Amino acid sequence: MSFAWAKQYEPSNGLMRWVDEKLPLPRLVYNAVGAGYPVPRNLNYMWNFGVLAGFALVLQIVTGVILAMHYAANAEVAFASVEHIMRDVNWGWMLRYAHANGASFFFVVIYLHIFRGLFYSSYKAPREMIWLLGVVIFLLVMATAFMGYVLPWGQMSFWGAKVITGLFGAIPLVGESIQVWLLGGFAPDNAALNRFFSLHFLLPFVTAGVIILHIWALHIPGSSNPTGVEVKSESDTVPFHPYYTAKDGFGLGIFLLIYFAVVFFLPNYLGHADNYIEANPLATPANIVPEWYFWPFYAILRAFTFDFILPAKLWGVLAMFASILLWFFLPWLDKSPVRSGHYRPLFRKFFWFGLIPCILVLGYCGGAHLSPWTIALSQLATAYYFLHFLVILPLISSFEKTEPMPYSITDAVLNADKKPVLGENTSPAV
Amino acid sequence: MARLIAILVGLGFTLVVLISFGVDTYTSITEPAPETAEHKFHLEPKAVSFPHDGVFGKWDTAQLQRGYVVYKEVCAACHSMKFVAFRDLADLGYTEPEVQALAAEWQVPGVDPQTGEAVLRAGEPTDYFPSPYPNAVAAAAANNNAIPPDLSLMAKARHGGAEYIYSLLTGYQEPSEELLAEFPEAAPGQGLYHNPYFPNLNLAMAPPLTATGQVSYEDGTEATIPQMAKDVSAFLSWTAEPTKVKRTQTGWPVLGFVLFATILAYLSKKQIWAAVKPAKRKD
Numbered sequence: 247m248s249f250a251w252a253k254q255y256e257p258s259n260g261l262m263r264w265v266d267e268k269l270p271l272p273r274l275v276y277n278a279v280g281a282g283y284p285v286p287r288n289l290n291y292m293w294n295f296g297v298l299a300g301f302a303l304v305l306q307i308v309t310g311v312i313l314a315m316h317y318a319a320n321a322e323v324a325f326a327s328v329e330h331i332m333r334d335v336n337w338g339w340m341l342r343y344a345h346a347n348g349a350s351f352f353f354v355v356i357y358l359h360i361f362r363g364l365f366y367s368s369y370k371a372p373r374e375m376i377w378l379l380g381v382v383i384f385l386l387v388m389a390t391a392f393m394g395y396v397l398p399w400g401q402m403s404f405w406g407a408k409v410i411t412g413l414f415g416a417i418p419l420v421g422e423s424i425q426v427w428l429l430g431g432f433a434p435d436n437a438a439l440n441r442f443f444s445l446h447f448l449l450p451f452v453t454a455g456v457i458i459l460h461i462w463a464l465h466i467p468g469s470s471n472p473t474g475v476e477v478k479s480e481s482d483t484v485p486f487h488p489y490y491t492a493k494d495g496f497g498l499g500i501f502l503l504i505y506f507a508v509v510f511f512l513p514n515y516l517g518h519a520d521n522y523i524e525a526n527p528l529a530t531p532a533n534i535v536p537e538w539y540f541w542p543f544y545a546i547l548r549a550f551t552f553d554f555i556l557p558a559k560l561w562g563v564l565a566m567f568a569s570i571l572l573w574f575f576l577p578w579l580d581k582s583p584v585r586s587g588h589y590r591p592l593f594r595k596f597f598w599f600g601l602i603p604c605i606l607v608l609g610y611c612g613g614a615h616l617s618p619w620t621i622a623l624s625q626l627a628t629a630y631y632f633l634h635f636l637v638i639l640p641l642i643s644s645f646e647k648t649e650p651m652p653y654s655i656t657d658a659v660l661n662a663d664k665k666p667v668l669g670e671n672t673s674p675a676v
Numbered sequence: 677m678a679r680l681i682a683i684l685v686g687l688g689f690t691l692v693v694l695i696s697f698g699v700d701t702y703t704s705i706t707e708p709a710p711e712t713a714e715h716k717f718h719l720e721p722k723a724v725s726f727p728h729d730g731v732f733g734k735w736d737t738a739q740l741q742r743g744y745v746v747y748k749e750v751c752a753a754c755h756s757m758k759f760v761a762f763r764d765l766a767d768l769g770y771t772e773p774e775v776q777a778l779a780a781e782w783q784v785p786g787v788d789p790q791t792g793e794a795v796l797r798a799g800e801p802t803d804y805f806p807s808p809y810p811n812a813v814a815a816a817a818a819n820n821n822a823i824p825p826d827l828s829l830m831a832k833a834r835h836g837g838a839e840y841i842y843s844l845l846t847g848y849q850e851p852s853e854e855l856l857a858e859f860p861e862a863a864p865g866q867g868l869y870h871n872p873y874f875p876n877l878n879l880a881m882a883p884p885l886t887a888t889g890q891v892s893y894e895d896g897t898e899a900t901i902p903q904m905a906k907d908v909s910a911f912l913s914w915t916a917e918p919t920k921v922k923r924t925q926t927g928w929p930v931l932g933f934v935l936f937a938t939i940l941a942y943l944s945k946k947q948i949w950a951a952v953k954p955a956k957r958k959d
């Protein structure tokens with residue numbers, strides 16, 4: 247796997263030699279995240295978020311498994327059992343705040359990780375499979391987070407579940423039967439709560455499995471890098487350990503500082519006050535909104551208000567799903583031979599001045615009270631979102647004149663302060 | 677081919693959402709949504725500060741004890757507090773015998789050990805605060821069809837928290853002339869009371885705090901309306917999250933430790949990378 251110059255695992259004592267002979271697990275780890283994995287030497291801090299996403303998953307599993315020891319998935323007592331965790335379980339409040347905010351931070355790092363992939367076009371050949379598996383992971387994490395939010399059985403849990411499962415009702419003919427089947431009833435109730443709990447417990451382990459595939463696929467071409475120029479020689483890489491373990495360790499420290507500041511000082515800032523009211527099927531909250539990390543997609547859902555051939559609600563549902571599923575096709579839509587946004591002037595403009603503001607606007611509108619101007623803004627941003635990925639991105643490579651790239655990674659590192667020259671090898675042999 | 681399909685799908689969604697945009701914009705220009713009384717006259721909570729606010733805050737147990745008196749003497753007539761147990765009152769600085777005595781002042785549902793009949797008995801520290809009504813129907817019947825919500829989590833369950841509770845309790849007033857002139861239908865109906873801090877502007881809770889000296893404080897503090905409102909709001913911050921101060925106090929050592937570890941991680945990263953980072957050139 248990976249490059250010819252990758253270091254080979256040498257068991258350092260008799261015990262490890264014995265283990266390695268029977269089951270080469272130490273070797274596997276060594277090749278995956280140890281000195282046996284050569285990585286481009288020029289990765290910037292945007293390459294920290296994969297490891298951080300993995301860390302966030304472990305954090306969620308550890309806190310989640312302990313919470314599950316005290317939580318009761320029954321609509322009669324679920325809300326009270328969460329308060330029991332907050333008040334009576336030793337350090338229960340910390341576990342719960344760590345898990346709830348852990349989900350938010352999971353999304354922060356995943357979004358930054360995806361953003362890295364989009365800007366540096368990491369999805370392009372030969373890394374299509376890594377990207378496809380990444381989108382699957384994202385969908386799994388979204389499903390997990392949605393079902394997790396239902397568990398405390400507060401007002402937003404209940405009404406969020408009702409609105410989102412209600413979307414299936416938009417499917418013509420069979421929609422309502424599907425909805426009843428998914429929920430185990432006409433509205434979210436005990437049956438729904440129980441199956442959500444079961445799936446919320448299961449899916450993170452499925453996610454862990456897909457992450458293994460994701461990293462397996464990554465190790466075939468190896469990591470990309472900010473120049474997008476492929477690794478050419480040994481001088482382009484450094485072993486993952488100790489170089490990137492050290493860098494990821496520092497990144498983890500920064501992540502934990504921000505995360506713990508929120509967990510201990512602002513644990514409810516990212517949440518919604520209504521979820522501290524017990525679920526009440528008879529009282530609809532004034533503004534039903536999902537958690538912040540779903541806001542952009544929720545804004546797309548709510549942007550469709552006019553029955554054009556199909557009912558508006560169905561358009562909204564289609565667009566919301568399409569807005570994520572279209573990521574699966576990016577490797578085949580973006581035809582530019584250049585990966586990195588650094589060398590793509592036109593792409594870069596659309597990225598920074600089109601896509602990023604568009605997603606921020608969608609995020610804002612998805613969380614805001616519905617008003618004529620938030621709807622209008624989300625409609626314009628939705629239009630841009632689809633234009634960006636499905637029209638602009640496939641077309642710009644035909645017009646764009648890309649900028650000169652460094653000859654190699656080593657060249658880019660050693661001549662960072664000089665203008666890079668395409669095709670001219672100025673790097674000394676290392 | 678993939679790109680052609682994508683472009684068509686992309687243009688399709690764009691077209692449909694722009695039609696929605698056009699129709700909505702046209703309607704909101706030709707028939708602007710009418711201004712609502714709630715939108716125009718609702719007020720954000722007043723700014724109040726509490727000793728337990730912020731990352732260095734501490735409970736003021738004297739204030740919480742006063743707040744407890746207000747809850748017990750006034751609010752408990754209508755509001756339950758089902759997630760709080762009498763034993764929790766130890767947090768307010770009461771000793772064990774004092775907690776027992778406080779619990780015994782409450783009547784909680786129990787069972788007669790001889791006959792098995794449902795009776796009321798004196799509370800014990802392990803009991804939870806009782807509900808003033810036997811069930812929701814009775815609660816609604818006694819309160820103009822509105823059920824007084826449980827207060828345990830109130831300070832977390834409303835935007836603005838304790839400041840909101842304080843503003844609500846001190847915010848009752850006659851609807852302004854301006855409001856009535858513009859929205860005659862916003863005048864409080866039968867059994868409703870006007871309060872601009874309440875999202876609907878009118879609520880079914882009669883002003884609970886009405887006179888100075890309504891409760892008597894043991895520590896000699898004068899029980900003015902704002903004082904009682906502030907004390908009970910502080911008390912409800914505690915009932916909503918009794919672990920709040922422990923939480924912020926735990927946060928500092930945790931952050932201190934992580935900061936130390938991060939600095940070490942930074943230094944070792946720098947050390948490790950020094951060998952492969954090209955030296956800054958001076959030319």
Ligand code: HEM
Pocket residue numbers: 292293294295296297299300301303356359360363368369373376377379380381383384387453457460461464468469470471573
């Ligand atoms: C639980 C979630 C995830 C975990 C734990 C995870 C983990 C990782 C790790 C450890 C790496 C290698 C380090 C790095 O390049 O940052 C990686 C690379 C990558 N990930 Fe993920 N990932 C997750 C989600 C995603 C998602 C949602 C996407 C995209 C939709 C994605 C796309 C990619 C791509 C394209 C690469 C290769 C990047 C490159 O080498 O340039 N990942 N992932």
